[in-house]
Every structure is written in structure tokens, then in C-alpha cells.
Amino acid sequence: MSSPDVVIVGAGVEGTSIAYALASRGTADVTVLDRDAIGSGGTGRSAGIVRCHYGVPEVAALARESLEVFQHAEEILGASVDFEQVGYLVGIGEDNLAPFRASVAAQQTLGIDTGEIGHAEAAALWPVAHLDDFASFAYEPRGGYADGYATAHAFAGAARRLGASITQGTAVASVEVSGGRVTGVTLADGTTLATPTVVVAASAWSVPLLAPLGIDLPITPYLVQEVLIDPGQDLGARPVFSDMVSKQYVHQRGHELLFGDSGGFERPIPDPDRFPSHAEDAAIERCAEKAMHRFPGIEDPSVKTTSTGMIDVTPDWNPIISATPINGLYVAAGFSGHGFKIAPAVGRLMADLILDGTSSVPDVPAETFRFSRYEEGSPLLSKYPYVGASKIR
Amino acid sequence: MTIVVCVKHVPDPADPVVLAADLRVDREAGAGTLSGLDEYAVDQAVRLRRARERVVAVTMGPRGARAAVTRALQMGADEGIVVSDEALAGADVLTTAAVLAAAVRSVGDADLVVCGMSSTDGGSGVVPVLVADLLGWACAGHAAAVELDGGRVTIQRDDPDARRTLVAPLPAVVSVTDLSGEPTYPSFKAILAARRRPVREVGLSELGLGTPSTAPGTRTVSAVEADPRPPARIVTDSDGSGAAALLELLAGRSLLEVDR
Amino acid sequence: MIAVLLDQLDSTAEADLILVRLAAAVDEVTCLLGSAPDRDRVAALGAAGASHLAWADLAPDGPSGPWVAALAALVGPDDAVLAPSTRAGNEVAARLALRLGRPLSVGADSIAVGGPGLVVTSTAFTATWHLTTELPKASVVTAVSAGVQVPPPTPRTPGVRRLELDLTPAPHEPVVVAAAPKAAGAGPRLTEAAVVVSGGRGTDGDFSLIEEFAGLIGAAVGSSRVAVDQGWASPERQVGQTGVSVAPEVYIAAGISGAVQHLAGMVAAKQVVAINTDPDAPIFRACDLGIVGDLHTVLADAVAAVRKAQPVHC
Numbered sequence: 007m008s009s010p011d012v013v014i015v016g017a018g019v020e021g022t023s024i025a026y027a028l029a030s031r032g033t034a035d036v037t038v039l040d041r042d043a044i045g046s047g048g049t050g051r052s053a054g055i056v057r058c059h060y061g062v063p064e065v066a067a068l069a070r071e072s073l074e075v076f077q078h079a080e081e082i083l084g085a086s087v088d089f090e091q092v093g094y095l096v097g098i099g100e101d102n103l104a105p106f107r108a109s110v111a112a113q114q115t116l117g118i119d120t121g122e123i124g125h126a127e128a129a130a131l132w133p134v135a136h137l138d139d140f141a142s143f144a145y146e147p148r149g150g151y152a153d154g155y156a157t158a159h160a161f162a163g164a165a166r167r168l169g170a171s172i173t174q175g176t177a178v179a180s181v182e183v184s185g186g187r188v189t190g191v192t193l194a195d196g197t198t199l200a201t202p203t204v205v206v207a208a209s210a211w212s213v214p215l216l217a218p219l220g221i222d223l224p225i226t227p228y229l230v231q232e233v234l235i236d237p238g239q240d241l242g243a244r245p246v247f248s249d250m251v252s253k254q255y256v257h258q259r260g261h262e263l264l265f266g267d268s269g270g271f272e273r274p275i276p277d278p279d280r281f282p283s284h285a286e287d288a289a290i291e292r293c294a295e296k297a298m299h300r301f302p303g304i305e306d307p308s309v310k311t312t313s314t315g316m317i318d319v320t321p322d323w324n325p326i327i328s329a330t331p332i333n334g335l336y337v338a339a340g341f342s343g344h345g346f347k348i349a350p351a352v353g354r355l356m357a358d359l360i361l362d363g364t365s366s367v368p369d370v371p372a373e374t375f376r377f378s379r380y381e382e383g384s385p386l387l388s389k390y391p392y393v394g395a396s397k398i399r
Numbered sequence: 400m401t402i403v404v405c406v407k408h409v410p411d412p413a414d415p416v417v418l419a420a421d422l423r424v425d426r427e428a429g430a431g432t433l434s435g436l437d438e439y440a441v442d443q444a445v446r447l448r449r450a451r452e453r454v455v456a457v458t459m460g461p462r463g464a465r466a467a468v469t470r471a472l473q474m475g476a477d478e479g480i481v482v483s484d485e486a487l488a489g490a491d492v493l494t495t496a497a498v499l500a501a502a503v504r505s506v507g508d509a510d511l512v513v514c515g516m517s518s519t520d521g522g523s524g525v526v527p528v529l530v531a532d533l534l535g536w537a538c539a540g541h542a543a544a545v546e547l548d549g550g551r552v553t554i555q556r557d558d559p560d561a562r563r564t565l566v567a568p569l570p571a572v573v574s575v576t577d578l579s580g581e582p583t584y585p586s587f588k589a590i591l592a593a594r595r596r597p598v599r600e601v602g603l604s605e606l607g608l609g610t611p612s613t614a615p616g617t618r619t620v621s622a623v624e625a626d627p628r629p630p631a632r633i634v635t636d637s638d639g640s641g642a643a644a645l646l647e648l649l650a651g652r653s654l655l656e657v658d659r
Numbered sequence: 660m661i662a663v664l665l666d667q668l669d670s671t672a673e674a675d676l677i678l679v680r681l682a683a684a685v686d687e688v689t690c691l692l693g694s695a696p697d698r699d700r701v702a703a704l705g706a707a708g709a710s711h712l713a714w715a716d717l718a719p720d721g722p723s724g725p726w727v728a729a730l731a732a733l734v735g736p737d738d739a740v741l742a743p744s745t746r747a748g749n750e751v752a753a754r755l756a757l758r759l760g761r762p763l764s765v766g767a768d769s770i771a772v773g774g775p776g777l778v779v780t781s782t783a784f785t786a787t788w789h790l791t792t793e794l795p796k797a798s799v800v801t802a803v804s805a806g807v808q809v810p811p812p813t814p815r816t817p818g819v820r821r822l823e824l825d826l827t828p829a830p831h832e833p834v835v836v837a838a839a840p841k842a843a844g845a846g847p848r849l850t851e852a853a854v855v856v857s858g859g860r861g862t863d864g865d866f867s868l869i870e871e872f873a874g875l876i877g878a879a880v881g882s883s884r885v886a887v888d889q890g891w892a893s894p895e896r897q898v899g900q901t902g903v904s905v906a907p908e909v910y911i912a913a914g915i916s917g918a919v920q921h922l923a924g925m926v927a928a929k930q931v932v933a934i935n936t937d938p939d940a941p942i943f944r945a946c947d948l949g950i951v952g953d954l955h956t957v958l959a960d961a962v963a964a965v966r967k968a969q970p971v972h973c
Binding site: 524631 | 668669750762763764765783784787788790831832834838840841853884887888901903911919920923932933934938943944947949950952953958961963
């Protein structure tokens, strides 16, 4: 291999998005390395929900910018990301009504197409749902869901067409540093690839890669469990539904419904490579209770299958998209469960940081997701936190 | 009368297998699952349940094994028995069969035992016939279909040369293949209803069994993980590229030189 | 001595010879046969290394009890027993081990003298682990035949004797009351073919291209359980834990997602090709060449290319 201008570690949706953004800005001598395959990590297991309802304005802005790419993927990337623009409905309880309204207002200020709707409108969107215990709803007509695997492949294909190269089945063993700056990466087979710039976008696997350099990423792998339901009836196309009362989210996948829990049941796991492939009984029972409460109109729902995934969680449940104390070394990791929705804009932001040191993404200052914020004691927290919900908000 | 269905909690086949230091499967390592073929056994047992009868799901294994019985209850079994005893760690097929046979006896009025034809982890498929021999019952194995008719059980078995119909008198043990039906995933209502069904946890002494003797002289001396298969070469088919890759692979192994 | 169980319903003459050769590397071989062998059979078993042939009138499709009784009568306290690791062979072996109180090892792919008596190797968990197990000599072992390495035999001239035993089955043993024979399929047998082309759900019931391609290259046709369930393929075609285990040079899985039970029947294949429209199908994690695409298109292209390359026959 030659000596590329930039090496990106990890061909997930973030790594491929960064490669595409760099290549589309003219830095095409980019090599993405993945120990397995494109989208083989968390990306391929993502629920793929697309929405902008965030209490951190900068995250909401990244999601807003990303939505453009999801919606126009075929023109922009030349490939489909299987985006189903079915809308995004969020229902809130009395206890969280005040922060909810403030959050929706802040999102509208950012130009996000969202607004509060009433019970009648919500009932028209989800006729089989029981909605009496919600205080209010917000609806984003441009939300929906896409496919993580397809999105990573779309970015990878577009990046390749612009000259980037993506090498699968090639693990990076270490990042080489000399005199405080990056000189290259050493691969698992011992060969070294010289480069002045390395972006580590390897989810929780970024931690052991950077620890030998004295960079201790505060990232913990967490287990997420989801249940795929056969509703046994045709529900028609329904929006993604985030239920902030029962603390669950649901979206359609073909004729089936994917249920996830947002009640804060994600739990840390010791090893990002070792977690159960299917949901635990307790998670399935919790899902059954919540789903039967919320969707009495589905007569006899049954479990089709279950799935799990690993998310890379930071102390403030927001990502690190940042330079590091080592010259030429960048990190895009710790996405804490919202990496997919913002991935297209993450690529652009990281390309800006590498090439300009500033941000061209509207409403997202370059320093927002800096690594040093933990050391400084200024975590990035939602301005409108919801009680009782998981922090993937 | 009662139908007993034997179920096994196995490591999820989707998870990598972990062996503990003593070369036994680390059954505490990941969340396990009901052995795939046992779902067919539960499905059959529930279908064969006659009026005023019950289906009792029996398992043997460590703490997590209860999940196999839970799944059986969700699929329609009425009661469960979990045989759990530290002395059973690493039990071989003969010990397993002895424990299951004792559990069947403890049910009292069982006249039919249904098993999956083999587990997805051990996979030897011999536990059903051993249970039958220990009980002194008939064994009709590898059934693609099962019918009860008075005091007899009739099965259909697919052999390489013929499909055979076999008849055995009750009481009997049958094992079923994955052609015996199509078990459905439990509905939410069934999942919640299963919580209320009784599950009895018993140790060896409650079954009247002593500590099993370790298998006479059998010892696994090494377990080596196979080299992982290198990642596949993936070709997305367009304009015949898939067929070209396929034929190239066959030609490279001289497997296309036929019919000359 | 090592007693070898032959003539099981679900074994083949070829597999039986492999079993004899495996046993001959361990000790002097006595074979148990279900009927009197003719001269050719005696010669073939002798060439494979058998020293003694014992036979009785034992129906291959009869109950396993009489087979167990015959073996029990045949083996002395220090003798080993080797049976084929098939449904019938494992059943006889397990019942014998229970009856004689001997250790049992199922599914060996090699057997040798060593340790306290015998050392066997096997694979476990869909061939992701290789296990080595030591047993006393007087154990009951069953062995697979597909894809195993057998040592070259020392030819023998076996003696033949009939077992004089009452082999009436116990009254509770199951009885075969009907048998619907299956037509022998065209082409090579699944277990012996160098190439196996199997179809699954993705065929949508249309096996014509699979059969055409297999016929062209001399491959055997297999199927997944789903295809058998749907009636698209006959049960003897089913590859997997609950069907046939195969060990071809190349296994082509067309429209098969790769459930673990299916993988269990094909892990011994040297190369695996998967054709599937779903790039997430588990089969792509268990293959050497993965073709993301429609099997009908890929196989039609392949058939056309092979036909074009082949000389025209009159």
C-alpha cells in the first residue's frame, strides 16, 4: 500500500461518511480500514431511525443536516439508503411536558420541520394505539427510518468513486506516533502504512487502540436489545413512534414492528465483542407488557425474533468528534446510540476539522464535540432533559 | 395422563462458543436459548395433548436453564421442572438421560415423552433412546410426524431409502425432527400467561438420585478453536460477475471438466 | 479386538468400508453384519482390513434392540466397539454403552490407540472447535465417514461365522408397519459428490436452474429444510443436522439463509459458495465466496457460460 493522506479506522457509517466527505472536498487519497467488513459492527445492527428530536441543539442540527442526505441519497451518493419517510411521532407524558415544549420550540428555531400535534392527529397517525396517557405529541413529517448497512455501503461506494479506497478484513493494531504527531498505522499483520492523519472511528474498539498513546477515551460498550414483532395484521405505513410514557420506540420493518426500550435498560458490558445475539427473556417480557398496553388495537402480537447491538457510550451520552492532543490524530466515536441519525453530517464536520480546523455545519461550532470537554468538566447535556428516559435522546 | 417434553437450554448458536478452563462449555457465559430442535418437541407435545391432560416441560442444567422451561411454558406447556444441581456440571449423555428418566418418573402419570431429535450444542441425538431404555419404555426416534391412537404411538420416519411408518406401544419416548411442524413464536399474551404457570426446581436428592459417578475414564484432553474462516470474498452480481466468480472457483479446483 | 457395526439402514457400503479401515488401524477387526456375506463382500471387507466377520439375520430397518444384543454377545470385556455416527448407528451404540456400562463417544472423525486406550478427535459446535478425548479401550465410539482421512489398510482374509443367538426383539420395540420407498434420484449421491448445489427459500420453489446447473457439472442437488417443508425438494435431499451431512469439494448454497442446523450439515465442505439476495444473510459469514444477487440470474448466467464453453455433442 502507498502512503495515503488520511487513514480512517473503521468502515461503519461514520468512517465511510468521513471518507466520502473528505473525498468530496478533494482529499481523495483516503484509505478506510476495517477489521471485518463495511457496516459489520454497530452500523449493521442499527434500528436506522431518522429524526431530529434532540435536546442538545448541536445534535439536532447535525440530524437536520443529515436528513437532507438520507432524503436525497440517490442524487447525492448515487445509491439508495432504503429511507422510508414515514414520519416521526413522539408522545410525551404530563411529567415531561415543559421540557418537551421547550425542546420542540428550540428545534423549530433551528429550522427543523416539527410541531406539536393533538390527540386526534396522533390517533390518525397510529389508529391501533392507546393514547390517553400522553399529554402531548410532536410530529416530524420528514422523519422515518433508513438502513444502516445500506447507508454505509452508499457512503463507501460514493467515496470510492471519488478515489478513496476501502480495505476490509484488515485490522489496525496500533497508531504510530513520533514527536507528538501521527506517522502511520501498523496493521495486524505487522505491515506499516505511513500517513500524517488518522481518524479513529471504531466505536468502542477505539478505546484499546488509543490507550497505548495515553489517550483514554471515556467510552463504555453498552448492550441494547430489540424485539421484532409480527402484528398479525396489516397496519399500513405508520410513522416511527417514540413513546416517552411507556418508554419505548417502535417502527415498521416491512410488515413487522421493531420495538426498542427507552427506559434506561441499556447496560454496560465488559467486552464489545461478546454480548448475546438475542434479547434476554426479561427484555422480551418488558416489551410484551409495554406493547400490549400501548397497542391494544393489535389483537394478538407475537415475537418474530429479537436482536441486540452494542452502542459506544460516553459519560454525557454524546459523541466525541474531535482532534486529540496528538497532532494528526482525530476521533469520531462514542456515539452513544445516535450515531446513525447524524452520520452524514458527522462526516462533513470531521472533514472540516481535519482540513480547516473549523466547522461549516450551520449551528454546530467546531468545539462542540471536543474530547477535552470531559477533562474540563463541561459535559454536553440536554437543555431539556426528560425524567425516567434513557439518555439516547 | 401427562406428556413430558424434555428441553435443553443451550448457548445461542448465534453466539461464539466459550469453553471454560475445564474444557466444558461455559454455560453461564452468554444468554442461552431453547435448543432449536426442542421447539419442535414442545410444539408436538402441545398438539398431542389430549383432553384433561397436561404437558410438563423438564430440563436439566445450571441456573440459566430455567429459561428453556420458560420458553416451553410460553409455547403452551402447563408446568415445568428444572433439575439443577452443582453435581451435574459437565454431565455426560448417560447422566443426563438418568436425570431426565428420574424426572419423568417423578411426574407419576406420564405415558409419553417427547424430545427434539438432538440438541444444537451436544448434538449426539442419543439422549431420547437412553431415557427410554432407562425407563424400560419403547423409543421411536426421528419422527417427522407423530400420532397417538389408543395405547399406541405411530410415527413417520424419513430414512434414506424410504419413508417408514412405525408403531410402538405406550408408554414411549419419541424424538421429533424439524419436519414435524412449524413452531410459532409465542404471542405476547402467551408470554405474559406463562409467568403464572408453576415451575418446580429440584435437586438430585429430590429425584432419589445420588451424585453421578464421573464418566468412567472419558476425558477431553484438548479443545482447540478452529481457525476462523477468512472473511468471504463478496461479489455483488451485475452483468454476470456472480456467475463468473462461481465458475472461476469451480474451474480453479478442476471441477468444471465434466462430460468430455 | 474392535467390533465394527455395519449394515445400518442409513449408512452405505462405502461408508462401512471407511469405518472398517478406521478400526483396522486400532486393533484386529470383527465386523457385525446383518446377513451372510457373499464372496465379493468378504473380499472387500478383508481388503479394508477386517479379520473376522460375524453375521446374524438382522433387518436394517428392524428395531435396534437385536443389533445391541448381537454386539453385546460379540464383545469381550477388553474390546472396543466402533459404529457409524448415523441416526441408527448412534442409537445402537448408545444402547450398547448403557447396557454394558461402558463410556460412549459420538461423532469421532479419527480414532487411534493412545492415552488410557483410545484417543478420538471430533469437531463440535458447527466445527468451530476441535476436541481430543481419551477413553479406555473398552469403549463404544461412533465415527463419521464423510471427509475423514483413513490409513491405508493391511489386507486380511477374514473368517466368517454366524452368531447363534436368540435375537427376537423385546415386545415394546417399535415395529415398521409400512414403508414407502423413495425413487433413487439421478446424478451422484449427495454424500459422495464433489460438488453439491443446494436450494432454499430463495428458489421460490423453482429448482429447475439448480438441477440444470448441477446436471451440467456433475453435481448433486441438495436443499434446505424450508425447501423440503414447502414440498419443493424431497426429504432425502435435505442437507443439515436433521438431514444429510455432506463433505464436497465445493458446496453451493443458492437462496439459503444459513440457519445453524443447515450449516451443521455442510461444515465439512472444503469451499462454500453462497448466492443470496440478502447481504445480511448468515450464510455470508460461513462461506468463502459470497455472491449477492438473485440465484436464478446467477445460475442462468453460469449455465449459459458452461454450455458455451463445452464442445457440442451430437
